[in-house]
Amino acid sequence: MVGVAECERVQANWFVARARACGGSVWTDGGMLWTDGPDGVNVLFPSRLDLQALHRGVQRAQDLGRSPVGAWLGLAVDPGPLAAAGFERGWSPWWMxxxxxxxxxxxxxxxxxxxxxxxxxxxxxxxxxxxxxxxxxxxxxxxxxxxxxxxxxxxxxxxxxxxxxxxxxxxxxxxxxxxxxxxxxxxxxxxxxxxxxxxxxxxxxxxxxxxxxxxxxxxxxxxxxxxxxxxxx
Structure with a gap:
């Protein structure tokens, strides 16, 4: 049976594949997966958020001249560190x-x-x-x-x-x-x-x-x- 976790996995792997195909970068920091590709800089479906790693990711995006920085989350993840790092809540993906x-x-x-x-x-x-x-x-x-x-x-x-x-x-x-x-x-x-x-x-x-x-x-x-x-x- 296909669930939300599988939808998140495919979305993350798509971002990774596009970044690599287009000469971008993929890295992990604070247990979080980041990509810099055609979709910009994004952190993808972490199980928990690390505030300092978020600050480093934002700084990396700023150094690259990339804006905005995106964060994709499951609804069970505490978004508090994102608010503390200056992120604003956006739209909701409807998984189908x-x-x-x-x-x-x-x-x-x-x-x-x-x-x-x-x-x-x-x-x-x-x-x-x-x-x-x-x-x-x-x-x-x-x-x-x-x-x-x-x-x-x-x-x-x-x-x-x-x-x-x-x-x-x-x-x-x-x-x-x-x-x-x-x-x-x-x-x-x-x-x-x-x-x-x-x-x-x-x-x-x-x-x-x-x-x-x-x-x-x-x-x-x-x-x-x-x-x-x-x-x-």
């Missing part, structure tokens, strides 16, 4: 899961799996670097992009294989292109890829905007967590 056998595979010509892209330019150009994770062998991450018939880039999504679980991440359909079935097609493509690679269940953290889509595709909420954030000058 689905049996991949129950998610039908669609074949929408607007969506394809990619291992490289030219869709990101200007201030977003660095996102292309993240597709290094999709090129690693053996394959454990899949990136899907949605394009309209006129070539317009309309959305993206990732899945990440962690044991027999598949994490669903960074799924977005840009506002002008929503309500055209692209979210369903993206989710289907990345879940099918992970299922074929051996995953049995998918897990994700949902926002209010995404929860309706996931529920219609067979996902069930099994719990929630909490994030805290320290904004640096």
């Amino acid at each position: 899961t689905a049996d991949l056998a129950d998610i039908p595979e669609t074949h929408d010509p607007r969506v394809r799996l990619e291992t490289d892209t030219t869709d990101y330019t200007g201030e977003f150009a660095d996102y292309r670097d993240q597709l290094a994770l999709a090129r690693e062998q053996p394959t454990r991450a899949w990136y899907a992009a949605a394009h309209l018939p006129d070539g317009a880039f309309a959305g993206r999504a990732w899945s990440f294989l962690d044991g027999d679980l598949a994490g669903v991440f960074d799924m977005n359909v840009w506002p002008p292109f929503q309500r055209r079935g692209l979210g369903t097609a993206l989710l289907s493509a990345i879940c099918a890829a992970a299922h074929k690679a051996g995953a049995h269940h998918a897990v994700l953290n949902a926002t209010p905007d995404g929860k309706h889509l996931y529920r219609t595709r067979g996902f069930t909420q099994i719990g929630e967590g909490i994030t805290w954030w320290r904004h640096l000058p």
Whole structure:
């Protein structure tokens, strides 16, 4: 049975994999796992919080010019040290899961799996670097992009294989292109890829905007967590 602990594990391993694929860093301090990657500096699901280690992590982020610093927690962890270190309570991940056998595979010509892209330019150009994770062998991450018939880039999504679980991440359909079935097609493509690679269940953290889509595709909420954030000058 998939529980919140498994959702947290997949999320943490996704942050670790992205940091390493993009030349970032991963370290432990005070018994806490930290990553510095495309998602910035984050401390991930500690069983307890060490105030001095939090101060060191914030200082490291400041030295790197990274802001904000994120902390992802289970609801049972005492957040007192975060408040003492200047963090503010943020949004709550809604953990959801689905049996991949129950998610039908669609074949929408607007969506394809990619291992490289030219869709990101200007201030977003660095996102292309993240597709290094999709090129690693053996394959454990899949990136899907949605394009309209006129070539317009309309959305993206990732899945990440962690044991027999598949994490669903960074799924977005840009506002002008929503309500055209692209979210369903993206989710289907990345879940099918992970299922074929051996995953049995998918897990994700949902926002209010995404929860309706996931529920219609067979996902069930099994719990929630909490994030805290320290904004640096």
